[in-house]
Amino acid sequence: MRFTVISPDIYTYGAMLIAGILKNNGYDVVIKNTLSASPKDTVLLSLYSTQHLINEEIKSFVAERKKTQGEVFVGGPVSAYPEIIFGELNPDCVITGEGEDTVLLIAEKGISDDIPGLSYRDEKGDIIKTKHAGPASINRPLPLIPKDIAKQSIRGASAYIETHRGCTGACTFCQVPRYFGRNIRSRELEDILKEVREFKKHGAKRISVSGGTGSLYKYKNGQIDEDAFVELLKGMAKIMGPKNVSSPDIRVDCISDKILDAIRDYTIGWVFFGLESGSDNVLMHMGKGARVKQASDAVYKCREHGLKVAGSFIVGHPLETETDYELTKDFIAEHYLDDVFVSIAEPIPKTPLADLVLKTPSEKNPTYVPHAGEYKSLKLSESEARSFDLQMHADMFKPNLHVVTDEVFNAYLKGVRKDGFEVRAATDLLFKYYYNSEN
Known part of the structure; x- marks a missing residue:
C-alpha cells in the first residue's frame, strides 16, 4: 500500500511525523502540501484548521478521489468533531486524537471497529466511533522531511518541531490541552537534536520550538525544569546557529531569569506572549490562568534581559465589553511591544469558547453585530x-516608527474582513451540526 500524506499549504510537523512513522514501518510514502495524489494511493489529509472543512478545493479533491475509489482518511486537530468532517468532506474515515498508532493499525487491517481512535460510516450511513486511542508514545522515528522544506516559512521558521506534548493551561479558546491533555510528555533531548540535524541536512533555515509553551519542556510535578530548557536551546543552537533557532511561544507565568537568558543567548532573541487582552475580566473568561499584572511584569522582565517582545491579542470574545477593549488599547500603549498580532475569537469545535458561542445569540455576538x-x-x-x-x-x-499609509490601512482592512468572514463561517458550521445533533 502506498500513502500520500497531504497537509494543505504548509508542511505541518504532524503530517511529517505521520509520514515518517509509515515510512519507518515499510510503507511507500509521499508527503505534499498540495492537493494531488496518484490514483491508487491512499490519501491521508492532515487538516489543522476548521477552515479546511469548508474549503471548496479540498471538498472537490475528496469528492474526486471517492469517485475513483481512492481512499481518503482525515486526521489532525480538526478531528475533534467527526460529524462536521463527514458532513462537509465525507472521507472514508476520521482518525481522532493522536493518530500515530491508529494510522498504522488502519494500514495493516483496514477500517475496523476494533481499532481505537477511529470514526467511520457503517453500511446504513451512521457514524461509528471507536474508543479513544489514548496518548501516543513520545518516542518515534524521524519525520519524513520534504525536499523543499527550505522554501517554507512559518513566522520565519522552516518548521516547528515538537519537544513535548500537552499544556498545563486551560485557555477556553485553545484545543491543545483538549487534544494532547494537560500532562506534559517530553521527548528525550538527543532524539530532538537528532531531528534538528535531519532538518538541517534537508536544508531547513530556521527551526522553532513548538508545543504551546517551550519552557514546559521536561516539566514535572508542578515544576519547570529550567536547566533542561537551557540545554534544549543550547543544543539546537550548536547545530543550527543561535540566529536560526526560535522559541517564541511562551506563557507569561512560565518564565524566569535563566529561561530568558537562554532565549537571548541561544535564539533569535524574541519572545511571543499570548497576551490576549488587557482586561482581567476577559482573561478570566478565557481561562488564561494569568492576569494583566503578570503579563505586564513579564514584558518588562523580557526588556531587562534584552529581548524583543511580540504579543498576540484576541478581540470579539462574546463577553468582551467596550470597556474591556479600551483596557487592551491601554495595555498596548503602555508596553511598546515590538510586534502585535490581532485575531478575532474563533470558536474551535469542542472548546469551551465554542460552547459559549453556541449559547450566545447572534445579536449579542460581536462577530455578527x-x-x-x-x-x-x-x-x-x-x-x-x-x-x-x-x-x-x-x-x-x-519602538520603531510605523506609519499607517493607505497601503497599510487597506491591508489591515482586507485582513480583518477575511478574518471576520472565516470566523462567521466557522461559527455557522458549529450551529449547523450542533442543531442537527440536538434534534
Whole structure:
C-alpha cells in the first residue's frame, strides 16, 4: 500500500511525523502540501484548521478521489468533531486524537471497529466511533522531511518541531490541552537534536520550538525544569546557529531569569506572549490562568534581559465589553511591544469558547453585530472594527516608527474582513451540526 500524506499549504510537523512513522514501518510514502495524489494511493489529509472543512478545493479533491475509489482518511486537530468532517468532506474515515498508532493499525487491517481512535460510516450511513486511542508514545522515528522544506516559512521558521506534548493551561479558546491533555510528555533531548540535524541536512533555515509553551519542556510535578530548557536551546543552537533557532511561544507565568537568558543567548532573541487582552475580566473568561499584572511584569522582565517582545491579542470574545477593549488599547500603549498580532475569537469545535458561542445569540455576538461607531462607513462587524482599530493603534506604540499609509490601512482592512468572514463561517458550521445533533 502506498500513502500520500497531504497537509494543505504548509508542511505541518504532524503530517511529517505521520509520514515518517509509515515510512519507518515499510510503507511507500509521499508527503505534499498540495492537493494531488496518484490514483491508487491512499490519501491521508492532515487538516489543522476548521477552515479546511469548508474549503471548496479540498471538498472537490475528496469528492474526486471517492469517485475513483481512492481512499481518503482525515486526521489532525480538526478531528475533534467527526460529524462536521463527514458532513462537509465525507472521507472514508476520521482518525481522532493522536493518530500515530491508529494510522498504522488502519494500514495493516483496514477500517475496523476494533481499532481505537477511529470514526467511520457503517453500511446504513451512521457514524461509528471507536474508543479513544489514548496518548501516543513520545518516542518515534524521524519525520519524513520534504525536499523543499527550505522554501517554507512559518513566522520565519522552516518548521516547528515538537519537544513535548500537552499544556498545563486551560485557555477556553485553545484545543491543545483538549487534544494532547494537560500532562506534559517530553521527548528525550538527543532524539530532538537528532531531528534538528535531519532538518538541517534537508536544508531547513530556521527551526522553532513548538508545543504551546517551550519552557514546559521536561516539566514535572508542578515544576519547570529550567536547566533542561537551557540545554534544549543550547543544543539546537550548536547545530543550527543561535540566529536560526526560535522559541517564541511562551506563557507569561512560565518564565524566569535563566529561561530568558537562554532565549537571548541561544535564539533569535524574541519572545511571543499570548497576551490576549488587557482586561482581567476577559482573561478570566478565557481561562488564561494569568492576569494583566503578570503579563505586564513579564514584558518588562523580557526588556531587562534584552529581548524583543511580540504579543498576540484576541478581540470579539462574546463577553468582551467596550470597556474591556479600551483596557487592551491601554495595555498596548503602555508596553511598546515590538510586534502585535490581532485575531478575532474563533470558536474551535469542542472548546469551551465554542460552547459559549453556541449559547450566545447572534445579536449579542460581536462577530455578527454591525459596528456603529467610528468605522461605520466601512461596514464592519464589531469584532472586525476592534481588530482593525487595534492593529492601527499598536503601530503607534511600536519602538520603531510605523506609519499607517493607505497601503497599510487597506491591508489591515482586507485582513480583518477575511478574518471576520472565516470566523462567521466557522461559527455557522458549529450551529449547523450542533442543531442537527440536538434534534
